[in-house]
Amino acid sequence: MAFTYSNETVMQAFRLYSLLAMNGSAAKERLQEYMADDEVRGLVDQFASEVDCAVIAAGDELYLIPLVRLSPFHVSNDYMKRTYLRASAVNADLYLMYLAMIVLIGAFYDSYQSLEPTRNFLPLDEWAVLVQERIDSLKEHDEEQLKQFEREFSYNWSAIIEKWDTMDDIKETAKRQTGNTISRLSFLDTVRRFLLEQQLAEEVGPGELALTGKTKVIVGRYFMELEYNRGILEFLYSLDERKKNAKEEDQHAVDLEN
Template identity: 60%
Template sequence: MNYPEQKVIQAFRLYTVLARDGQTGMDGVQLYRADDAIRGLLDTFAKQVDCVIIVTSEQLFLVPETTLSPFHVSNDWIKRHYLRAGATNGDLYLLYFATLVLFGSFYDTYQSQEPTRLFLRLDEWVRFIQERIDQLKTHDEEELKQLEQEFSYNWRLIIEKWDDMDDIKESAKRQSGNTISRLSFIDTVKRFLADQGLVQDIGNEEIRLTEKAKTIIQRYFMEVEYNKGILEFIYGFKEEQHADNQ
């Protein structure tokens, strides 16, 4: 399709803001929604760098869709900037798992259209993770191996890393100089997600999802095509549980 030069320039200017900042304000949203040519061009620009445009009521976001994108945050970068010195892939898997548990805790059932809670306390987040870990432990070794192949998550290593952070064992770990509590780890995950614009710290040890997070969850985590049913697997065991905890 041939586009007028003015439209190409407008779209490219908008793309450069997204590439630089990862987001735009309301002006970008209005332009994206109102002009088919600019929307088409911007989507094309994003596709060329393996990204997608996420639009909320007030902002546009440029979000990497694959690990090939130059805007993708690498595992090594996360380790260096957020996890403790000497962090392993196990710490990274646990960070991802904690994020999935967080996202799922805001929704009543798999494929919910809207969040069913406004905020989450950090201690509740820890408790939800423990519940999901306990459920994972009901599978035997062979089952976990099969599930690891199906979902590409190292469930056994996640269990091991979480158990190693048991607060009851903290005094012994302090003596060895290798201490990290579950709440401390969750605070690190919260900081990472806040820096990515996915959660907002509202004080009193409480966080809430941003519009960016809600849009991404609906577009990807609630779609089996993208997530292979990961939230259904994690939360499908006790779907009624969240209604009891509101």
């Protein structure tokens, strides 16, 4: 059964969608407008779906988020390189940037299958340690396995390892990284800037990041879903799970012996 909408409803929905398309978000008044009228909300959602996006409500705002890489609202690799990375940046820099973002988001949850955050903030130096743990985990796979995973996930894991390893070691005495040096903290500071500008994270203290309401909604709806993460989370964290299971089995065997 086809729905018939009044011209006023269609135009109201289109104006709201146009605002989201132009700014990526809309403030409290528009959120109320979206939530109050089922017909307007349905039309806005349809408009967004046509460009492979979704509309989400988080806090007092509405957001338009791309769901697939082919969406015209997806942040392109060229834009990321041009805006956030050095002029000499290559795809490996982007791969490492994506990995750092996955690690940051994962740090707030007790597993890649959980939906509720288990911590309030993440210090920059701890973020660097967690990225190092993921890199070390990747290194436990031999070269042939990594090549197989590269074909499966379209991520160049070997290049990610090499890019991270060739960066300068973190200087524990550094209080501020401005991006002028190629250090791990400096690189994470670049990722931090992207997350802040995209409203995916917020600063709650010096060098301390928290997830925004927008990110929590995205994680709850899409981040943990295999359809969207393509198994990357399971791959990155499954080694931890195998180690945990092996440790529990070893402990169980010891208990039986005793």
